[in-house]
Amino acid sequence: MIRVTIWNEYIEEKMYKHVAEIYPEGIHNCIGNFLSEDKNIQVKCVTLSMPDQGLSEEILNNTDVLIWWGHQAHDEVTDENAERVKKHVLKGMGFIPLHSAHGCKPLKLLLGTSMCLRWKHNEKEKLICVNPSHPIAEGITEPVYLDQEEMYGEYFDIPKPDDVIFLGWFSNQEVFRSGCTFTRGWGKIFYFQPGHEEYPIYYMPSIQRIIKNAVKWAVPVNRRNCDYDNKKVI
Amino acid sequence: MIRVTIWNEYIEEKMYKHVAEIYPEGIHNCIGNFLSEDKNIQVKCVTLSMPDQGLSEEILNNTDVLIWWGHQAHDEVTDENAERVKKHVLKGMGFIPLHSAHGCKPLKLLLGTSMCLRWKHNEKEKLICVNPSHPIAEGITEPVYLDQEEMYGEYFDIPKPDDVIFLGWFSNQEVFRSGCTFTRGWGKIFYFQPGHEEYPIYYMPSIQRIIKNAVKWAVPVNRRNCDYDNKKVI
Amino acid sequence: MIRVTIWNEYIEEKMYKHVAEIYPEGIHNCIGNFLSEDKNIQVKCVTLSMPDQGLSEEILNNTDVLIWWGHQAHDEVTDENAERVKKHVLKGMGFIPLHSAHGCKPLKLLLGTSMCLRWKHNEKEKLICVNPSHPIAEGITEPVYLDQEEMYGEYFDIPKPDDVIFLGWFSNQEVFRSGCTFTRGWGKIFYFQPGHEEYPIYYMPSIQRIIKNAVKWAVPVNRRNCDYDNKKVI
Amino acid sequence: MIRVTIWNEYIEEKMYKHVAEIYPEGIHNCIGNFLSEDKNIQVKCVTLSMPDQGLSEEILNNTDVLIWWGHQAHDEVTDENAERVKKHVLKGMGFIPLHSAHGCKPLKLLLGTSMCLRWKHNEKEKLICVNPSHPIAEGITEPVYLDQEEMYGEYFDIPKPDDVIFLGWFSNQEVFRSGCTFTRGWGKIFYFQPGHEEYPIYYMPSIQRIIKNAVKWAVPVNRRNCDYDNKKVI
Numbered sequence: 001m002i003r004v005t006i007w008n009e010y011i012e013e014k015m016y017k018h019v020a021e022i023y024p025e026g027i028h029n030c031i032g033n034f035l036s037e038d039k040n041i042q043v044k045c046v047t048l049s050m051p052d053q054g055l056s057e058e059i060l061n062n063t064d065v066l067i068w069w070g071h072q073a074h075d076e077v078t079d080e081n082a083e084r085v086k087k088h089v090l091k092g093m094g095f096i097p098l099h100s101a102h103g104c105k106p107l108k109l110l111l112g113t114s115m116c117l118r119w120k121h122n123e124k125e126k127l128i129c130v131n132p133s134h135p136i137a138e139g140i141t142e143p144v145y146l147d148q149e150e151m152y153g154e155y156f157d158i159p160k161p162d163d164v165i166f167l168g169w170f171s172n173q174e175v176f177r178s179g180c181t182f183t184r185g186w187g188k189i190f191y192f193q194p195g196h197e198e199y200p201i202y203y204m205p206s207i208q209r210i211i212k213n214a215v216k217w218a219v220p221v222n223r224r225n226c227d228y229d230n231k232k233v234i
Numbered sequence: 235m236i237r238v239t240i241w242n243e244y245i246e247e248k249m250y251k252h253v254a255e256i257y258p259e260g261i262h263n264c265i266g267n268f269l270s271e272d273k274n275i276q277v278k279c280v281t282l283s284m285p286d287q288g289l290s291e292e293i294l295n296n297t298d299v300l301i302w303w304g305h306q307a308h309d310e311v312t313d314e315n316a317e318r319v320k321k322h323v324l325k326g327m328g329f330i331p332l333h334s335a336h337g338c339k340p341l342k343l344l345l346g347t348s349m350c351l352r353w354k355h356n357e358k359e360k361l362i363c364v365n366p367s368h369p370i371a372e373g374i375t376e377p378v379y380l381d382q383e384e385m386y387g388e389y390f391d392i393p394k395p396d397d398v399i400f401l402g403w404f405s406n407q408e409v410f411r412s413g414c415t416f417t418r419g420w421g422k423i424f425y426f427q428p429g430h431e432e433y434p435i436y437y438m439p440s441i442q443r444i445i446k447n448a449v450k451w452a453v454p455v456n457r458r459n460c461d462y463d464n465k466k467v468i
Numbered sequence: 469m470i471r472v473t474i475w476n477e478y479i480e481e482k483m484y485k486h487v488a489e490i491y492p493e494g495i496h497n498c499i500g501n502f503l504s505e506d507k508n509i510q511v512k513c514v515t516l517s518m519p520d521q522g523l524s525e526e527i528l529n530n531t532d533v534l535i536w537w538g539h540q541a542h543d544e545v546t547d548e549n550a551e552r553v554k555k556h557v558l559k560g561m562g563f564i565p566l567h568s569a570h571g572c573k574p575l576k577l578l579l580g581t582s583m584c585l586r587w588k589h590n591e592k593e594k595l596i597c598v599n600p601s602h603p604i605a606e607g608i609t610e611p612v613y614l615d616q617e618e619m620y621g622e623y624f625d626i627p628k629p630d631d632v633i634f635l636g637w638f639s640n641q642e643v644f645r646s647g648c649t650f651t652r653g654w655g656k657i658f659y660f661q662p663g664h665e666e667y668p669i670y671y672m673p674s675i676q677r678i679i680k681n682a683v684k685w686a687v688p689v690n691r692r693n694c695d696y697d698n699k700k701v702i
Numbered sequence: 703m704i705r706v707t708i709w710n711e712y713i714e715e716k717m718y719k720h721v722a723e724i725y726p727e728g729i730h731n732c733i734g735n736f737l738s739e740d741k742n743i744q745v746k747c748v749t750l751s752m753p754d755q756g757l758s759e760e761i762l763n764n765t766d767v768l769i770w771w772g773h774q775a776h777d778e779v780t781d782e783n784a785e786r787v788k789k790h791v792l793k794g795m796g797f798i799p800l801h802s803a804h805g806c807k808p809l810k811l812l813l814g815t816s817m818c819l820r821w822k823h824n825e826k827e828k829l830i831c832v833n834p835s836h837p838i839a840e841g842i843t844e845p846v847y848l849d850q851e852e853m854y855g856e857y858f859d860i861p862k863p864d865d866v867i868f869l870g871w872f873s874n875q876e877v878f879r880s881g882c883t884f885t886r887g888w889g890k891i892f893y894f895q896p897g898h899e900e901y902p903i904y905y906m907p908s909i910q911r912i913i914k915n916a917v918k919w920a921v922p923v924n925r926r927n928c929d930y931d932n933k934k935v936i
């Protein structure tokens with residue numbers, strides 16, 4: 001059983017009517033619903049407004065893979081909670097920041113770069129697989145067309161990814177490394193660009209397939225039980 | 235002094251009037267001309283129709299970096315000559331296959347993949363730097379616009395590059411890893427997609443700058459003097 | 469069901485008594501035996517002396533992962549058969565060359581380098597995991613000690629691996645990238661250094677675990693059904 | 703002219719007599735001396751006890767490559783100063799943390815991992831080049847023997863390096879990725895393990911050559927002049 005925790009800041013769905021119409025129960029529940037169709041996946045949804053911002057030691061201890069959606073409230077996540085997420089990734093927890101979560105605190109702590117990019121609303125995107133042997137690309141070797149998406153464009157200030165699985169072509173002459181993996185410590189990270197809150201991206205079967213694939217890929221292979229301190233050899 | 239040998243199959247410039255108008259002395263001489271502006275670069279041009287197809291042991295022994303342009307006559311290069319180029323790369327010689335040289339024999343021997351891609355004439359390309367700290371990107375952090383270029387699109391069947399320096403955006407909804415580096419043995423390889431023979435791509439200052447940068451980067455760091463056989467340790 | 473084909477040149481086990489004592493039924497059957505303990509793995513063993521050298525189109529069409537052990541007869545494998553293996557890897561088949569199979573023809577065709585290394589019999593090896601989040605390292609985060617092994621030492625002339633999972637420490641002051649992955653086309657490759665025929669390496673539970681892990685990792689994610697030719701976009 | 707700033711915490715050379723005998727003017731001045739032999743390199747030495755801990759905006763603005771040696775006082779470097787170093791790296795400044803500087807604050811901010819490792823005093827090390835085409839390996843393709851060095855052993859908790867240039871073999875059955883490169887933003891990082899303060903490592907010509915090579919390699923290729931904020935495309 002894969003224990004997936006879906007963290008959502010859950011603000012825009014409550015603040016904007018047109019977002020609420022797309023995700024009436026929040027993006028987290030939309031993602032939780034399609035993941036739950038897989039009986040090997042157990043979903044828990046948490047949000048920014050919950051106790052401990054939904055990021056307590058207990059919750060993370062019971063998480064194999066953490067999915068994260070955030071946008072306007074990155075700074076409201078406490079440094080302590082961001083550090084806790086980072087430590088769990090280093091110990092093995094999988095981490096899947098989606099779309100505007102490129103700028104979330106835990107990812108910035110883990111990757112060390114500014115994560116800056118270029119952006120523009122309402123463009124067409126074509127998502128193209130350039131890594132057909134990667135488990136996250138299973139079943140997704142043909143292009144995925146997004147009629148409306150927020151364009152994210154290069155230069156995207158990330159460390160060199162372990163693997164670039166998807167490149168995004170955008171109608172306004174921009175490209176983007178839209179699906180990238182990183183390893184930090186014993187944990188695996190998949191950043192996936194699609195999923196602006198104003199478009200029903202997470203209802204698309206291909207996008208759901210990619211996220212499911214990513215969850216399976218990100219499950220810890222080994223769990224680190226040592227401390228992080230340097231160790232003297234005798 | 236960097237000794238650059240420019241190999242060109244030199245067929246289309248003689249066969250087609252509209253190509254000859256763009257490159258009256260052949261693509262090799264166009265490239266040779268702008269490289270020669272740098273007084274630290276010494277250029278030698280060779281073509282398929284020369285003795286030893288321009289790829290003799292003596293020529294390669296006196297080459298630091300080999301630039302290669304070929305298209306319709308890949309199969310006419312002998313296996314022996316292709317193997318010789320490969321061996322010199324493994325010993326340290328830099329290698330810069332341009333555009334349709336993605337399918338040339340020495341590169342296929344070195345990379346081991348099919349090099350297949352998708353293609354279409356006469357599209358717009360925007361070349362975007364995704365690796366601003368790489369020496370080949372020196373001075374090229376802003377996009378380069380090609381009004382007319384042959385589109386090359388993914389999936390491009392190459393091994394995982396050491397570095398992807400430029401991504402290509404194309405007007406027909408395609409993307410491409412347009413500038414990629416590989417290391418094989420002691421030699422460095424830069425594959426660069428722009429340069430279809432029907433468009434005056436190699437006259438563009440930005441393209442020239444990239445090729446010059448690549449030449450400097452590809453100069454052998456160390457020269458391998460051992461044989462390639464396995465070596466028993468005593 | 470994972471269909472694993474184990475190819476062995478099967479010469480030394482018949483030629484040398486002390487090797488036969490270790491692997492009376494050949495290295496292939498030793499490996500086949502421990503893999504068959506997993507009921508999701510279906511094993512077929514083939515050897516150099518079989519029709520088509522055990523590498524017919526039919527056999528490879530029914531192979532998900534090909535394990536290869538060879539040493540002194542690399543040159544006896546026909547070019548045609550080596551090319552066929554290469555093509556199946558590019559279409560998705562997993563490929564696991566073991567020990568002296570670093571010099572086998574299909575691997576050299578796929579990687580493009582000389583594969584040269586340094587070697588010496590009868591040293592101690594300590595195999596150290598440097599990539600604890602990789603599926604091939606599952607359960608193998610602690611060192612594996614080999615009391616007797618053939619030392620393979622750097623410089624090992626391979627392309628930059630996608631991942632180095634294990635480093636080998638040797639008692640004669642040598643190190644080696646002992647477990648490396650590569651991707652070529654749609655296929656995954658794992659080269660694993662341990663397994664000299666004079667020592668009972670493939671009976672060690674940790675070594676068996678690594679090979680089992682590698683088999684599961686190398687199963688094709690996607691199968692390529694297109695041809696390898698360039699494709700014109702209309 | 704390459705402007706190199708050498709930062710040293712400069713504590714152990716003053717605290718311990720046996721260290722002072724090796725580095726009477728501090729490790730920074732030893733390194734500064736051999737770098738200054740190259741007339742294209744301009745050296746400035748700074749230490750922890752200076753104003754702004756030697757890390758003011760003005761100093762970093764005039765630095766192309768920052769070399770860092772620190773050990774017991776990592777925590778005394780202020781968060782503000784560590785962040786400033788990080789930002790300059792992201793803008794292009796080269797960064798070369800040596801030996802125990804694996805644990806320094808700016809490197810941890812840039813790499814995001816725990817940097818944990820195993821350690822032991824007074825072992826033999828053999829430094830082995832596994833990347834002969836990398837500029838940092840220029841002239842260093844043969845092994846370098848260190849009669850006495852502090853062993854650093856795996857698992858070393860770093861992100862996957864862009865390149866591993868040197869592997870370290872140690873007499874106590876340990877190996878280490880002793881010379882690794884990383885890119886963060888527009889800046890290049892080289893971590894180099896040799897250089898425990900109790901042994902005269904930085905007087906060795908091969909070690910000096912490697913550090914000189916690294917300085918030349920780490921010089922910014924492009925300088926980033928934009929801010930780090932996300933940028934809206936109009």
